[in-house]
Amino acid sequence: MGGAGIHLTDCAKTFPDGTRALLPLSLEIAPREKVVILGPSGCGKTTLLRIIAGLETPDLEGSVYFDDDDVTGLPIEARRVGMVFQSYALFPTLTVAGNILFPLRLKKVPKEIQETRLAQLASFVGIEGLEHRHIHELSGGQKQRVALARALAVEPRILLLDEPLTALDAALRERLRAELSSLLDQLGVTAIYVTHDQAEAMALADRIVVMDRGAIAQVGTPFEIYEKPASPFVAKFIGAAALIPAHAHDGGIHVQGQRIASYADKRGDVFLVARPEDLVPDDEGPLQGEVTAATYFGDRKRLHITLTDGPPIIVDTPPDTSIDAGDTTRLGLVNDTPRILTP
Amino acid sequence: MSDQTIGAPVHTTRHHVEPKDPAKSLSQRVPFALSRMDASTPYWVLVIAVVLLAVFPFGRLLIAAFGPGIEPFIAELSRSASIRATVNTFDVALWSSFISLGLGGALAFLVGATDMRGKRAVSVAFLLPLMIAPQVTALAWLQLFGPSSALLQSIGLAPPSGSANPIYGRGGIILLLGVQHTALAFITLRAGLRAIPGDVIEAARACGASSWRAFSFVGLPMLAPFLAAAFALCFVSSVGNFGIPALLGMPENYLTLPTLIYQRLASFGTGMIPRVATLAVLVSFIAGIGTIISAFVLARYATRIEADKPLAPFRLGRARLPAELGVWGLNVLLLVAPLTALIAASLLPSYGMPLNAETFTLGNYAEVLFRQDVTTRAFMNSFMLAGSAALLLMMLSLPSGYALSRLSGRRRVVLEALVETPYALPGIVLAIAMILLFIRPLPLVNVSLYGTYGIILIAYLSSFYVLALRPVTAAFSQLDPRLEEAAAMCGAGFWHRFTRVLVPGVLPAAAAGGVLVFLTAFNELTVSALLWSSGTETLGVVLFNFEDGGYTTLASAVAVVTVLVVLTLVALLDSLAHRLPRGTLPWR
Numbered sequence: 001m002g003g004a005g006i007h008l009t010d011c012a013k014t015f016p017d018g019t020r021a022l023l024p025l026s027l028e029i030a031p032r033e034k035v036v037i038l039g040p041s042g043c044g045k046t047t048l049l050r051i052i053a054g055l056e057t058p059d060l061e062g063s064v065y066f067d068d069d070d071v072t073g074l075p076i077e078a079r080r081v082g083m084v085f086q087s088y089a090l091f092p093t094l095t096v097a098g099n100i101l102f103p104l105r106l107k108k109v110p111k112e113i114q115e116t117r118l119a120q121l122a123s124f125v126g127i128e129g130l131e132h133r134h135i136h137e138l139s140g141g142q143k144q145r146v147a148l149a150r151a152l153a154v155e156p157r158i159l160l161l162d163e164p165l166t167a168l169d170a171a172l173r174e175r176l177r178a179e180l181s182s183l184l185d186q187l188g189v190t191a192i193y194v195t196h197d198q199a200e201a202m203a204l205a206d207r208i209v210v211m212d213r214g215a216i217a218q219v220g221t222p223f224e225i226y227e228k229p230a231s232p233f234v235a236k237f238i239g240a241a242a243l244i245p246a247h248a249h250d251g252g253i254h255v256q257g258q259r260i261a262s263y264a265d266k267r268g269d270v271f272l273v274a275r276p277e278d279l280v281p282d283d284e285g286p287l288q289g290e291v292t293a294a295t296y297f298g299d300r301k302r303l304h305i306t307l308t309d310g311p312p313i314i315v316d317t318p319p320d321t322s323i324d325a326g327d328t329t330r331l332g333l334v335n336d337t338p339r340i341l342t343p
Numbered sequence: 344m345s346d347q348t349i350g351a352p353v354h355t356t357r358h359h360v361e362p363k364d365p366a367k368s369l370s371q372r373v374p375f376a377l378s379r380m381d382a383s384t385p386y387w388v389l390v391i392a393v394v395l396l397a398v399f400p401f402g403r404l405l406i407a408a409f410g411p412g413i414e415p416f417i418a419e420l421s422r423s424a425s426i427r428a429t430v431n432t433f434d435v436a437l438w439s440s441f442i443s444l445g446l447g448g449a450l451a452f453l454v455g456a457t458d459m460r461g462k463r464a465v466s467v468a469f470l471l472p473l474m475i476a477p478q479v480t481a482l483a484w485l486q487l488f489g490p491s492s493a494l495l496q497s498i499g500l501a502p503p504s505g506s507a508n509p510i511y512g513r514g515g516i517i518l519l520l521g522v523q524h525t526a527l528a529f530i531t532l533r534a535g536l537r538a539i540p541g542d543v544i545e546a547a548r549a550c551g552a553s554s555w556r557a558f559s560f561v562g563l564p565m566l567a568p569f570l571a572a573a574f575a576l577c578f579v580s581s582v583g584n585f586g587i588p589a590l591l592g593m594p595e596n597y598l599t600l601p602t603l604i605y606q607r608l609a610s611f612g613t614g615m616i617p618r619v620a621t622l623a624v625l626v627s628f629i630a631g632i633g634t635i636i637s638a639f640v641l642a643r644y645a646t647r648i649e650a651d652k653p654l655a656p657f658r659l660g661r662a663r664l665p666a667e668l669g670v671w672g673l674n675v676l677l678l679v680a681p682l683t684a685l686i687a688a689s690l691l692p693s694y695g696m697p698l699n700a701e702t703f704t705l706g707n708y709a710e711v712l713f714r715q716d717v718t719t720r721a722f723m724n725s726f727m728l729a730g731s732a733a734l735l736l737m738m739l740s741l742p743s744g745y746a747l748s749r750l751s752g753r754r755r756v757v758l759e760a761l762v763e764t765p766y767a768l769p770g771i772v773l774a775i776a777m778i779l780l781f782i783r784p785l786p787l788v789n790v791s792l793y794g795t796y797g798i799i800l801i802a803y804l805s806s807f808y809v810l811a812l813r814p815v816t817a818a819f820s821q822l823d824p825r826l827e828e829a830a831a832m833c834g835a836g837f838w839h840r841f842t843r844v845l846v847p848g849v850l851p852a853a854a855a856g857g858v859l860v861f862l863t864a865f866n867e868l869t870v871s872a873l874l875w876s877s878g879t880e881t882l883g884v885v886l887f888n889f890e891d892g893g894y895t896t897l898a899s900a901v902a903v904v905t906v907l908v909v910l911t912l913v914a915l916l917d918s919l920a921h922r923l924p925r926g927t928l929p930w931r
Contacts, residue, residue, distance in 0.1 A: 075548065077551050077554075081549060082549065083546065085542045089540060089545065091546070102552075102560075106551050106556070107551065
């Protein structure tokens, strides 16, 4: 299966009522790359996907290229993209085979080739034996596979997935996430995947595009996004981080006057990025707070702590810890090189 | 089930209110009879209403038709007049349904699936015929195309005088039934288009189909059940229609089943009742099958729920302006021109004169509104009958709508079907059933309702009950059941919960239902055509008799006044629209 590179230049989207769903943005996606567009609802991620798909046209100054083809003015049917919709959008009047073969029948592909393709695709997504079922007889997971098979039947240059797992229940979602990740690896197709779920993004992406209010907040590998969030928004959106106001001077990071770690990059006001795994209860620790709630999860105990003169934070502790709601505890850093965010 | 479970806490709360003397405390709160009300009372109101208004009339009709055995039934149906009328009925109903489906389908597509401008105005303009009585439509078209057409004369296009009006007879009936029911097809198909999810079309395009191919390969098959249902609806309405074949067919002796029934009764009197009962059962059977088909198809294959993501409108491109002009041209032809012709005819001193500054007169209006006893009385009668029916049904719909909204399963299906029956079946059938029920004095009280206002009022109650019940049931269903449970938790007994918590929430719907009943009853001709007697004529009857007797200008004046009253009420109802459950108003 081929994979085209995508070049978006100055793509913005203003709807007729004046809402700016997307501010001008440019993005390069390499052939065969798996890119996840991640963001809260209303951030413009679906609009961006629909512009790549050809379901929306960008405002006049924008352009979309697949490799060297200018596809800006082409509608979706002329772009050769495969798309998996959040609702699956399967054709209810056709069978599973009818759905998967729809693109081939449009092109009047010979019957024998259709049969071969159907068998290949059905076995690839794991729905052998269901070919003659009606859509309403399928489970959610099966529908999702049929939708993927139909998108692949187009032999797309680019595969677009719009929150494909959101409609499934949590347990199935996790299983299909792993399965989808391995299918995408086997395909080697350029894939753009839209989601609001960071676990999905982490599991599937070569690169993640984090979006916020119509603009790109950060582009990077899952590692970069997690370890080096570029803005408070990204830090808070990925991994439930709390931002603790701090000050960098004299080669160290200071919170409320207390030196908590060494740091020499910058001077001035900064934030300490505190994820649940970054702090531990420590009688010698530099920070102090009151536990407002403690929840036992079996594998860990999660403490909600309000720092003295500071923000509320979340700290995960071993499940057997004796700290409970109402206690006051001191906290220390797990390692000596904390993640620092400059405002 | 539900009434028992709701009923249970009522008794416990009663005892909690004042454990020492519950009876006394209750009688202080509400009148004695009402204090007996509990959650099962509305259910019994509903059941009794259904038995009286639906089961009795149609049971009586079936007994009359089949009571003497099957042979007289077969004999009546094999008479050549019956066969000819049956063939005619099918003939006009089928062809007119194709016209309705063609026009309504094209409109639904333009309004529901393209980027045509002024969609709201187009919807209103094409749904208005739904609110205009069929006999008024027929009269208007007669004025438009006749050799004495004031409108055609003034532009010099009138057919030569003495030639026959081309609107009379089979072709005219088909055309007018088609026009009359275009709105029905339009509404049904527009709902069908709304049920097609936009992303399914997008998915077809992602597979490489152009917009038009995506719509025809994927959208049209999803629309199929709605097409079938729309056809069945138009067919049923055409089979039962009386006003159009009465004005356009009877003068040429071209009879459909409803007009054959009418003519038999009018010529031979009530002695014919057993025989026309047979015909009435036949009409019910034809209409019933169509109704069942459309209900079944819609329930089985069509989700009436609107898609989450609506269809993206197709771009008409350069065809947009011609399409818009075509739509408005069609509206002028189908609605504006006939109504203008009707108004023109109502402003003439006598039929056949051209309309100009010298001939212009308001005399017909003065005549029908103030001078003629029979028309002033008919206005009074129609207002009174439609008003009483509206008021009574509004009150009845509150408890019975509540009961229906809390029912589920087979009991609900059966009760709903029974309530729908008198409205779904042609008015002529209901009229025959009413004559059968009331031709003899009522037992015990020995009062005869036949020939009084009473029989018309009861017929209206039976026929239009569902119009009042539907919006109220929908409104009750939309109320959160927790609301009632919360009120019970606060210690409110059933009567309290019902009057203080539930009814205020559904009053707009009840009012809308009442106005719908009024509108329909006010426009009605079929039922009263068979049930009126001297003194109880309705507007429909007067219009029909005027036209029948050659007083066309007076008939036109009556028709124009009726249309004005109806349009005023439609506007009033439309202003209530935002407070009503969706789907209450047929034109929205």
